[in-house]
Amino acid sequence: xxxxxxxxxxxxxxxxxxxxxxxxxxxxxxxxxxxxxxxxxxxxxxxxxxxxxxxxxxxxxxxxxxxxxxxxxxxxxxxxxxxxxxxxxxxxxxxxxxxxxxxxxxxxxxxxxxxxxxxxxxxxxxxxx
Numbered sequence: 001x002x003x004x005x006x007x008x009x010x011x012x013x014x015x016x017x018x019x020x021x022x023x024x025x026x027x028x029x030x031x032x033x034x035x036x037x038x039x040x041x042x043x044x045x046x047x048x049x050x051x052x053x054x055x056x057x058x059x060x061x062x063x064x065x066x067x068x069x070x071x072x073x074x075x076x077x078x079x080x081x082x083x084x085x086x087x088x089x090x091x092x093x094x095x096x097x098x099x100x101x102x103x104x105x106x107x108x109x110x111x112x113x114x115x116x117x118x119x120x121x122x123x124x125x126x127x128x129x
Contacts, residue, residue: 004042014051021051027064029054029071061092 011018021043025032030050033041050071057067066084073081112123 004044005048006040006042010043010048010051014048014055016051016055024051024054027068029064029068060088062088 005013007018007021011021021030024030030047033043033047035041053071054067057070062070066088069084070081073084109124109127116123
C-alpha cells in the first residue's frame with residue numbers, strides 16, 4: 001500500500017466499493033480527508049488500516065455501531081474491549097441455539113413430509129397455521 005491513495009485506489013487495494021468508503025465517512029467511522037484546491041482527496045495508510053479494522057470486525061459479526069464503540073475504546077483498558085466482545089459472543093451463542101432449534105424443527109417437518117400419504121395436506125403448511 002502506498003502512503004497516500006485516491007478513493008478509487010484505496011477501494012481497489014482493499015477490494016471494496018467506493019460507496020463503502022463514502023458510507024463509512026457518513027457514519028463517522030473514518031474521517032474524510034480535506035480536498036485540495038486542485039486535485040483529489042488522498043487517503044493515508046491510517047485510514048486504510050482503520051477500514052481494514054472495520055471490515056475484519058464486521059466479519060466477526062460486529063455491527064457498525066459496535067465497531068464505532070470498539071474504535072472509541074482503542075485507547076481504553078483492555079477489559080472494556082473484552083466486555084464488549086464477551087457480550088457479542090453471548091449474542092452469537094444465543095443465535096446458534098435458536099438456529100439449532102429451528103434446524104431441528106425443520107428436520108422434523110421434513111420427516112413428516114417424507115412419510116405423508118395425503119398429498120392434499122402438507123405438514124409444513126399445517127404447522128404454520
